[in-house]
Amino acid sequence: AVVSTQSTGAVEYLSFSAHADAKGILQLIKNCQPKNVVLVHGEDKKMDFLIDKIDDQFGIPSFKPANGEQISIPCEPHIVGSITKETFKTVRTNGNHFDGMLVKGEEQLSLLSAEEARVKLGLKPVSINLNYKLAMNLDITPTVILERLHTQLSSIISDQKLGPFKRQLDGTLNLNSVHITCKKEEAGGSVVHVLWAVEDDMVGRTVSDILEECGEGLIVN
Numbered sequence: 001a002v003v004s005t006q007s008t009g010a011v012e013y014l015s016f017s018a019h020a021d022a023k024g025i026l027q028l029i030k031n032c033q034p035k036n037v038v039l040v041h042g043e044d045k046k047m048d049f050l051i052d053k054i055d056d057q058f059g060i061p062s063f064k065p066a067n068g069e070q071i072s073i074p075c076e077p078h079i080v081g082s083i084t085k086e087t088f089k090t091v092r093t094n095g096n097h098f099d100g101m102l103v104k105g106e107e108q109l110s111l112l113s114a115e116e117a118r119v120k121l122g123l124k125p126v127s128i129n130l131n132y133k134l135a136m137n138l139d140i141t142p143t144v145i146l147e148r149l150h151t152q153l154s155s156i157i158s159d160q161k162l163g164p165f166k167r168q169l170d171g172t173l174n175l176n177s178v179h180i181t182c183k184k185e186e187a188g189g190s191v192v193h194v195l196w197a198v199e200d201d202m203v204g205r206t207v208s209d210i211l212e213e214c215g216e217g218l219i220v221n
Helices: 022-032 044-058 085-093 114-121 142-159 198-214
Strands: 081-083 100-104 109-113 129-136 173-175 178-184 190-197
Touching (some): 022 044, 085 109, 100 114, 129 198, 142 190, 142 198, 178 198, 190 198
Antiparallel strands (some): 100 109, 173 178
């Protein structure tokens, strides 16, 4: 994207020779620490040499436009915004990693969590569910399949410190939003169905990966 901006920089007096050599220019760059350098006077080959020196010593983009030539200098945006104390604590807790949104207010931008942004913008909550199905050609009832799954998965999941599965009265296995059901098929066999919300994707994918890898062996063994 092309961004046009109006410069508001002040003019300062710098005491240096109008005919400084390469060493003097490099010292000036070191003192001023600019983000870009534009060479406007000098011999072509010597300016190429100086550009290489600037790149080697400072890693700063340098330009040498011809007379009357226009150049475009890419600039990194400087964004100023606000953040709530609760969100800031979340960032600190997660090791300075934060998944959020920049929301434009009347005066400035605000860095908000997804839930804060949803409330501020008046949006309805959206739930995303994922699922996995595995057909099992076993001559045992869905209840027995779920009982054996509960034993096997509880051991594996607890080893990974993801929490134990709980058995419901209908035989369904639950861990947070992860639900495991089993249904008898008319054509024979049974289908194990794993359903989970995106917030519990780690647990849901771990269970589906275990079922994908072990298959019926998880029930028979």
